[in-house]
Amino acid sequence: MYELLLFGQVPRTRHEQLLKILAGVAAMQPQRVLERHVIYKPIREPEEPGSNLKRGANQSVAQQKQTKQTTSKDLYFTRVVQTLNENDFGREVEKPTSSTGDSSDPKWAFHFQDVPDTGDRGVLMRLTFRTDIVGGDACEYMTSLGNNFVSEYYQEGHRFVHGNIVILLHRILQVPGARVVETAPTQSLPDFRTLEPLDPSGGYILQATIRVQDLNNPSILDGGVDELKRFKQSMRGCVELDVPDRLLFDTRVKYKPKNIANVGMVATQAPVR
């Protein structure tokens, strides 16, 4: 399904005031959201960008018709998100063996987000998939699918629902200290108080989202875009909601050319972009 997004920035001093304003706008109390994002990268290296297009001409006409030019498949960074409570921190991560009937929401979920679409609608639009993982170990599953662990971070904030719009006011937290190259997500969650925000000024991000099932029906898509724009208008003067650069949300794995070790190979390689 597709997500329509708008982002805004909130400095630390205005955070409480904005929480109250949003509570009034949405007519509900804020719901605390604590998440842990674990990012994975596929093991397979992406191919050269031009390698799928054939070079040179084929002599036989018949063969030309048979061979099709395949589109290059992109490899994406994917992430697994775990919803947490305040008292989950400082404890060992429980390995879910069987789904307990405690919480109705499953804890882990698999997120896939595509590059946002081009085209200027006034909102950012991207394809996204979200799969809730009800049982089993999500991290092991990702590793066995052929992904490498990249990094993890925590996201804490508040959520409101206003009509069809989900409003998320959040910031990213990290374990402080030198960045250690890790190969697996940590087993025990650190104490919540020791986490530091990624942005040293403590600023928050306001994200307004509408999900659309598919793009078949343009009137529904326009309706969603209109609703987001109306929300942006109503927030004018309080928070500026805007469309950031779409390439900042690029989740594709970039092609890294190999080192120039052999001069002979350089001549046959395609020029790097």
Added chain:
Amino acid sequence: MAGTDSTTQVALTAWPVPENEDLSPAEIAQQLYLLGVQRGNFRNITEDALQNEIETHVLIQEDAQGQHEEGHDKKPQNKKERLKEIDEIKQKMSMELTNALFYARAGLDLIALALSKGNPRVTDQFLSPPIKQLNVPREAFGLASAREEEVGPTEERKREILAKGTRMKALESSANNILKAAMQLETEVRKETKYWDQVLSISEKGWALRRLRRDVKHSPLAVRYGYTEVSDHFRHREIAPLRMGEDGSIMLDPALTQRPKTIRVRISEDGNITGASSLPRLDEALDQPIEKLIQLARDSLFEEEIYYEISMETRQLLSHGVELRNSIVHLPAPKFGNRSVSRTILIDCVDRVEQLSQSSNNSQDSLARNVAEALRILLSHEHRMRLHRRSRIPPPLSQRKQQTPPPPLLRTILSCFQHLSAVDALKGYLGRTLRTLSSAGLEVPIQITYEATWAILSKVVTEASRKEFSAMDRLLDGFTRPFDSIVALMLPSSEIGQHEKLTIATRTSLGHPIYGSEYKVTIPSSVASILLLPQESKREFKFSNFTELIAYIDWILSLDLSHNFMSRITPRFVGVDQESRCTVLIMKRKKQVRKEMIAQFSDGSLQVTLISDDPPAQAEYVWDGTGGQESFKARVMAFLKAN
């Protein structure tokens, strides 16, 4: 010639002096400027000195120098004083100049006015600029001569007194104005204080205030007394503006002075009202504190919402006997115990002051009150559920439009009534049967649970399985689901130690798929084997009709009696069939006599029929629950021994 190569030709002679000595004003100015550059200032220059200068070719600079040397000692002091003197003289000079200018202009004006007698256009040319700036039309100017009057002393005094009098009057009126303004300010301040005091007291009680209209700058305040989660029908009624009245108190908006409404629930049996619900009596006077009025308005809105939701729901429940006639909702009521009376519950929305019970019979008041309270509790539960549903992450936008069904107010009550009446009917029937059985000497223990969640109510409240709901909501959530009741009874033939249980589960739900009450009977394995059911089949049977159910249970019990009980009594037992006919072969005078005994339950009474072959005879015995009858076993033995 070398001269022709040069660019210019210059003649070095003195500037030609003009012939006439009269210089034009521009030339005079030029000369003055040149003189100033040459000489400096004109202060000490006299004609004689200039003449001397021409003769002696000595520049006069000694004077300045002489004076300069004299004042050398007192130089600093002199400078300041000189500066001051210079300033004073400057000011005097400017004053004199202004005066001169004034008089010159006045003279000019006089002459212009005098000239204007003949030709009014003259005023344009000759009037001085300040007067011209007044933009008076030139026809307004004129000159007339008047004679100066001689005013005698009395006349003069009169004039003086007149002047004084008008001055006094003017001062007095201005004083009066100021006093009036002060008084008005005081009343305004008092009004505002009173108004804001009242508004503050309203806000302190917890009511939400906001501006009436967002776009207008100075819109009056309004209090929001409605609920946040009302349906769209009532959205426009949730605020009442607070305007300032004559003496500062809040003027009551029509929304607040309407007669408050309430739900009235009445029970009618065969057309007579036998019970009614009512709220505590209202004080009629309108000068109650404003908070009370707001609260009454909110309560009235709540009650109106109940009535609206109920009338919407009636449309869906027409098939269950609910109807809306004359704006009164008619609800078929259960017959708790008393079967012959047909009861209807009437719900309508009336003014609060009119709900005095007019009938004499108040026997069913408690039922009416309970129904009214239940409706209110269910509506507030629905409000909380709406908030909860709104707070969930919404599904992605797609073409499917989701319609919200009306809140389950009447449905819950109807379903509850139906469930209770179904279980009661079952209980009545079983009670009769058990009495019959016990009068026949067969004790059957029985367990009745009216509703599964009601039995574990305290556990539901204290245990938090779904943490986002409060305890109240979890309780009420159980009411909106289908009701389950379980009745378990042992078979009459079961001995101590066996657990042959016959279970009857009653499930009531007004929606899909049950649309009412449903009975599910689970028969024990012994009976299943009698009925020749395969071992692993589900021993459950569903009935939607009560008479079918009791017929089935009658049959099961009779089967059980005949197969399991009677067959164990008599040693010479041959066979039993599915009509609970027990066949016994008895040796009588060396002849096999076939005797058949049939045990049958019907409508709570047990009947045993003996049919013997030879001689053909038929005897019966009935137990119907009255005490003092012989036991089943004895009777059967007696039958067998009888001839």
